[in-house]
Amino acid sequence: MKKNGLIYSYNSKKTAIAAKMIHEAFGKKNIDVINAEDIDEKTFLSYDYLILGVPTWFDGELPNYWDEFVPAMEDLDLKGKTIAIFGNGDQKGYPENFVDGIGIMAEILEKQKAKIIGFTSVEGYEFERSRAQRGNMFAGLALDFENQRKLNKERIAKWVDQLKKEFT
């Protein structure tokens, strides 16, 4: 049996709200939940399919808890791992760094040979630049609690349906 995991910081605010919605939509018994602040290499590698919650902080950077795990990640062989990333950002407040964290994380994981899935369209967002953008897609699910909170439910439902098809 393939193992599914959802990793996010239990101390985060909006990311935790989104993660709980994703957990619910995925079906609670189908996926383990892990605190990003306690993550280690062994736990990370024990999953075949992962969903990571990666908000953007500090004008286009990862929050500290993810940053601390990055050096360890850069030594992992992630061949055969399938990973989807969701990330919160604020397109009006940070239009030049909108959800950069998704892109930063995707780049690190791809370098380690993970397969990134769960890309979504940039349509419906207004921003100037994002490290998460690849053509007309984001390398994950972008959520904006500050400006488009009302769309979260629908965006998450659609994304989880997409992941269920891609997590095969």
Ligand SMILES: Cc1cc2nc3c(=O)[nH]c(=O)nc-3n(C[C@H](O)[C@H](O)[C@H](O)COP(=O)(O)O)c2cc1C
């Ligand atoms: C100090 C600070 C810096 C931020 N920098 C960015 C940024 O560069 N890009 C972006 O899209 N959002 C940025 N945001 C918005 C956050 O990503 C957003 O509020 C997110 O929902 C926070 O998630 P969390 O509560 O789980 O930490 C920033 C927010 C704060 C308070």
